[in-house]
Amino acid sequence: MKPQISNLKPQISKILLIYTGGTIGMNHNPQTGALEPFDFEHLLSRVPELTQFQTEIATYQFNPPIDSSDMSPKLWTELAHIIADHYEEYDGFVILHGTDTMAYTASALSFMLENLTKPVILTGSQLPIGQLRTDGKENLITSIEIAAARRQDGTAMVPEVGIYFNGHLMRGNRTTKQSADEFDAFESFNYPHLADAGVEITYHDEFILKPQTSNLKPQFRLDNNVIIFSLFPGIREDLIRHIIATPNLRAIVMRTFGSGNAPQSPWLLSALREGTRRGKVIINISQCLQGCVEMGRYDTGYQLQEAGVISGYDGTVEAAVTKLMYLQGKYDDPELVRKFMKQSICGEITV
Numbered sequence: 069m070k071p072q073i074s075n076l077k078p079q080i081s082k083i084l085l086i087y088t089g090g091t092i093g094m095n096h097n098p099q100t101g102a103l104e105p106f107d108f109e110h111l112l113s114r115v116p117e118l119t120q121f122q123t124e125i126a127t128y129q130f131n132p133p134i135d136s137s138d139m140s141p142k143l144w145t146e147l148a149h150i151i152a153d154h155y156e157e158y159d160g161f162v163i164l165h166g167t168d169t170m171a172y173t174a175s176a177l178s179f180m181l182e183n184l185t186k187p188v189i190l191t192g193s194q195l196p197i198g199q200l201r202t203d204g205k206e207n208l209i210t211s212i213e214i215a216a217a218r219r220q221d222g223t224a225m226v227p228e229v230g231i232y233f234n235g236h237l238m239r240g241n242r243t244t245k246q247s248a249d250e251f252d253a254f255e256s257f258n259y260p261h262l263a264d265a266g267v268e269i270t271y272h273d274e275f276i277l278k279p280q281t282s283n284l285k286p287q288f289r290l291d292n293n294v295i296i297f298s299l300f301p302g303i304r305e306d307l308i309r310h311i312i313a314t315p316n317l318r319a320i321v322m323r324t325f326g327s328g329n330a331p332q333s334p335w336l337l338s339a340l341r342e343g344t345r346r347g348k349v350i351i352n353i354s355q356c357l358q359g360c361v362e363m364g365r366y367d368t369g370y371q372l373q374e375a376g377v378i379s380g381y382d383g384t385v386e387a388a389v390t391k392l393m394y395l396q397g398k399y400d401d402p403e404l405v406r407k408f409m410k411q412s413i414c415g416e417i418t419v
């Protein structure tokens with residue numbers, strides 16, 4: 069698992085560029101016409117600009133590269149290991165990743181890489197890097213620049229997990245994929261951008277995390293006994309009861325209406341109460357992309373709170389589900405999982 073040091077120009081910062089796959093490195097299969105992951109060397113050969121960096125860039129590639137629809141907790145653990153194993157050698161990390169599940173990976177890593185003080189920037193593209201109108205080059209080049217940026221005292225400008233896409237750097241665990249077609253594929257609906265790239269890269273320092281301690285403490289255990297379900301008018305009792313009765317299921321991310329509301333059907337409240345009684349952690353995340361869950365605002369939300377449902381505040385569904393996996397990997401006691409779900413661990417919710 070040793071990264072190759074490419075013969076790109078030495079200096080100032082050292083960056084590890086990790087290629088997991090995704091459209092950025094894909095090529096059309098001549099038989100099927102579909103896009104398939106391609107070799108990293110091929111990708112790098114399409115970006116001769118990388119040799120102009122005053123930065124030493126080493127590369128590491130997933131073998132084989134994947135479409136991010138195949139991303140998994142196992143691969144998140146592998147990514148966390150790659151970063152932890154090479155943490156002291158590099159000033160920052162750039163992860164090339166498919167856009168489809170990038171927000172999940174960024175969220176998972178933000179929790180797993182406890183006490184992170186170096187940038188971990190995820191990026192990718194909507195068009196392969198070999199295509200004339202690709203957005204991949206700018207995304208890649210600016211991500212490397214951000215990962216290499218340091219303050220005057222030598223510390224990292226962005227000591228956290230971020231997603232850089234189409235001119236914006238966003239906190240990874242606040243980001244959601246919003247478009248399958250536009251170059252502006254991601255948005256952080258409930259938290260300001262950490263930086264915006266125009267002629268210059270403008271960092272919004274007041275929104276960037278300030279690490280308190282410096283020793284990376286990676287957590288590699290994830291427990292994915294969790295499910296996401298969405299409420300809708302007409303949802304059936306037998307199906308919900310079936311989910312809640314699933315023996316090993318430890319947590320549910322329930323996507324509610326508006327500011328965290330649900331139908332007032334007695335069976336739903338009793339099923340949720342039953343879930344809570346069995347030790348299942350139920351998190352309320354709104355189906356709205358923007359805004360915050362406030363269970364006290366309407367009676368329909370208040371009753372959920374009474375049934376033991378926990379507010380997901382203004383967090384994303386990606387952050388909620390990966391935070392649950394991380395907390396469940398760390399704690400057996402559902403009370404501890406509940407306790408930390410109510411707190412911001414690395415800026416994922418505004419409490």
Ligand code: ASP
Pocket residue numbers: 089090091092134135136137165166167168169192193194
């Ligand atoms: N299906 C691709 C992936 O997520 C889409 C992309 O990279 O934009 O790997």
